[in-house]
Amino acid sequence: xxxxxxISGAGIAxxxxxxxxxxxxxxxxxxxxxxxxxxxxQAVDFRGATHLTVLERxxxxxxxxxxxxxxxxxxxxxxxxxxxLQLPSEFAAGDLxxxxxxxxxxxYDHSRPFTDYRFGESVSALHQDADGVHVRFRSxxxxxxxxxxxxxxxHSNVRRLAHGPxxxxxxxxxxxxxxxxxxxxxxxxxxxxxxxxNVPGRLASVGTSHRDPGTAAAFFVFASPALTYDxxxxxxxxxxxxxxxxxxxxxxxRLLASLAEADDLxxxxxxxxxxxxxxxxxxxxxxxxxxxxTIGGMGTGTGIVAAYVLAGExxxxxxxxxxxxxxxxxxxxxYARGCxxxxxxxxxxxxxxxxxxxxxxxxxxxxxxxxWMIEEGRKATHLDLPDYRRFETAPVGLSAPGRxxx
Numbered sequence: 032x033x034x035x036x037x038i039s040g041a042g043i044a045x046x047x048x049x050x051x052x053x054x055x056x057x058x059x060x061x062x063x064x065x066x067x068x069x070x071x072x073q074a075v076d077f078r079g080a081t082h083l084t085v086l087e088r089x090x091x092x093x094x095x096x097x098x099x100x101x102x103x104x105x106x107x108x109x110x111x112x113x114x115x116l117q118l119p120s121e122f123a124a125g126d127l128x129x130x131x132x133x134x135x136x137x138x139y140d141h142s143r144p145f146t147d148y149r150f151g152e153s154v155s156a157l158h159q160d161a162d163g164v165h166v167r168f169r170s171x172x173x174x175x176x177x178x179x180x181x182x183x184x185x186h187s188n189v190r191r192l193a194h195g196p197x198x199x200x201x202x203x204x205x206x207x208x209x210x211x212x213x214x215x216x217x218x219x220x221x222x223x224x225x226x227x228x229n230v231p232g233r234l235a236s237v238g239t240s241h242r243d244p245g246t247a248a249a250f251f252v253f254a255s256p257a258l259t260y261d262x263x264x265x266x267x268x269x270x271x272x273x274x275x276x277x278x279x280x281x282x283x284x285r286l287l288a289s290l291a292e293a294d295d296l297x298x299x300x301x302x303x304x305x306x307x308x309x310x311x312x313x314x315x316x317x318x319x320x321x322x323x324x325t326i327g328g329m330g331t332g333t334g335i336v337a338a339y340v341l342a343g344e345x346x347x348x349x350x351x352x353x354x355x356x357x358x359x360x361x362x363x364x365x366y367a368r369g370c371x372x373x374x375x376x377x378x379x380x381x382x383x384x385x386x387x388x389x390x391x392x393x394x395x396x397x398x399x400x401x402x403w404m405i406e407e408g409r410k411a412t413h414l415d416l417p418d419y420r421r422f423e424t425a426p427v428g429l430s431a432p433g434r435x436x437x
Contacts, residue, residue, distance in 0.1 A: 033058060034350040037166060037176040039154050039189045041068065043075075043131075044318025044334035045182035046138035046146075050089060051342030053145020056424040057350075060176070061146055062168065064153040064188075068139055070132035073210065073250070074100050074241070075331040078125035079412040082332040085339045086127075088420065094137050100128045100241045104224030107234075107392070110280035116392045120224065121405055130241060134331070154179075157192045159312045178352055179314045180341070182334075185304055186262075187320035193311050203257040206301040206378025208250070208326060209272045213289035215239050215247040217282065225250065228281040231385040235276055235283045249286050251276065252382040257300065268298040301325045301378045303371060309364075310356035317341055322367040324374020326381075332412055333370045337363050343419030366414050373411075 034057045038045045041063035049059045077083060086092040102120025109115055120128075139148070156167040163175045181189025191197055219226065219239040225248075227236025232254035240246040253275040260267050273287050290296070304323040309316045318334035341359045348355040383391055395401050 034178065034345075035163075035176045036060070036178045036180065037062060037154075037164070037174075038180045038182050039187075040181070040183035040318075040320075041065075041135070041139065041148060041150070042182065042184060042318075043134060043138065043331055044320075044338050045180075046135070046142045047089070047335050047338035048180060048182060048317055048342055049146040050138065050142035051339060051419075052345070053142060054423045055342060055346040055419075057342075057345070059146045060149060061142075062149045062152045062154060064151070064169075064183075066151045068132075068135055068150075070135070073131060073248075074103055074128050075131045075134060076125035076128040077332045077335075078329065079410070081336060081412050081414045081416060083126060084416060085335050088339070089141065089335075091137050091141055094141075095127060095129050095134065098129055098133045098137075100130060101222060102128055102224075103238060103241075104222075105236075106224065106226045107229040108226060108281065110228060110230065112281060115229065116395055118395065118401070131331075154188060154192065157189070157314065159314065164313045177313065177350070178345075181314070181316045181320045182318050182338075183320055185299075185302060185319045185323040185325060187304075187316065189314065190304075190306065190316055190320050193314040194306065194316075200304050200306050202303050202305065204301045204303055204325075204375060204378055205256070206252055206254050206382060207258070207271075207275075208252050208297075208299060208301055208378075209268070210248060210250045210297040211290055211293035212240070212295055213237075213247050213249055213286070213293065215245050216285070217247065219247060220244070228279065228283060229382070229388060230279065231388055232382055233276060233279065234382040235279060235281070235286060237282065237286060249289065251286075252301070252378060254378065254382055254384070262299075265296050265298075268296060269293075272298065299325055301374070303374055309360045310352075313352055315341065315352075315356050315359070322364075322371055324371045324377070326374060326377040329370040329373060329412060333367050336414060336416075337367065339419075340417070343417060343422070346419055346422035347417075362414075362417070369411055 036057050036059050038061045041061050049061050052059045104120045105118040107116040153169050155169045158165045163177050164179045165175050167173050181187045225236045225238030227234050234252040236250045237247050276283050302325050309321045317337050319330050344355040344359045
């Protein structure tokens with residue numbers, strides 16, 4: 032169609048959207064602030080027929096099945112190391128679990144034939160008029176696009192530029208999460224998942240890497256009101272985590288000692304994004320930027336589905352963005368909010384208070400209740416998908432020359 036689209040963000044929703052738009056004949060550029068694809072990260076999962084159908088139509092399902100993790104069981108212990116709750120792999124893994132970095136690579140590889148990827152680049156200013164969206168990049172360059180899509184996560188830069196400050200849209204849900212890698216000194220074997228200390232308001236867990244048995248991953252969650260800190264200062268964030276877990280028993284002192292040497296710390300609040308409208312003029316939001324939840328909101332699957340619907344509606348509307356954006360939001364908003372509700376409970380599930388801890392363990396130690404919860408998770412992801420395949424100008428698996436990447 033020749034419509035020029037800029038996507039901000041090369042995580043999950045961004046490359047997924049680029050893949051579909053490219054197949055429909057749009058001219059796609061993806062700007063990613065990081066100098067290269069972001070690897071690492073926790074495992075992410077897909078649940079139910081809707082997620083799997085979209086992955087199959089994208090042509091990536093077989094690739095993802097080849098690199099699936101096999102799931103990650105979870106065991107919760109008290110300060111004396113006694114098991115209080117054990118959850119099977121399918122509770123967290125859904126129908127298909129992969130490492131986030133592996134998923135990003137697969138989506139990038141499949142979208143690259145249709146996409147001009149610009150790494151180390153981000154948007155610094157936007158201005159809309161009848162001719163399009165005039166974009167200024169942090170590198171100093173400028174360019175005009177017909178449409179711009181923010182696929183740049185819960186802390187979306189495009190959302191800030193087009194809709195206003197983050198505090199209008201992102202709600203702190205009462206907990207923080209941290210993760211980092213360390214040597215597997217506990218000798219947790221492949222397939223054993225994670226084991227973690229659970230005391231009121233805190234979780235300190237560690238699990239083996241799915242790729243390297245000699246490496247482990249720590250994952251900490253703690254209850255806290257909203258904190259003020261520098262998101263780019265890892266030493267400050269390490270101090271916050273260490274302070275929150277001071278005095279905790281079990282293996283926590285050794286895990287905190289490894290944190291001091293870690294160079295890959297992830298730290299963020301458990302939060303939720305609520306944007307009254309997912310578009311303004313020629314600028315739209317997709318994935319976590321529109322309706323994200325830090326943990327437990329099935330954001331990966333929702334982002335994949337949202338990218339499919341947004342691209343499909345743009346193709347169906349022949350590039351009429353006003354019609355397409357309205358239909359996209361009409362089809363997805365309630366679905367996304369239903370999935371997002373799990374994120375509202377994530378912190379309270381992982382690091383509940385004293386009463387909540389006893390209630391959670393009592394409830395989930397009953398197999399029938401656990402099986403019911405797993406099935407309800409699958410039902411929550413169901414959506415009657417429109418079929419946009421008639422708009423494809425490039426078939427699945429096309430090996431076209433890639434546009435330049437920087």
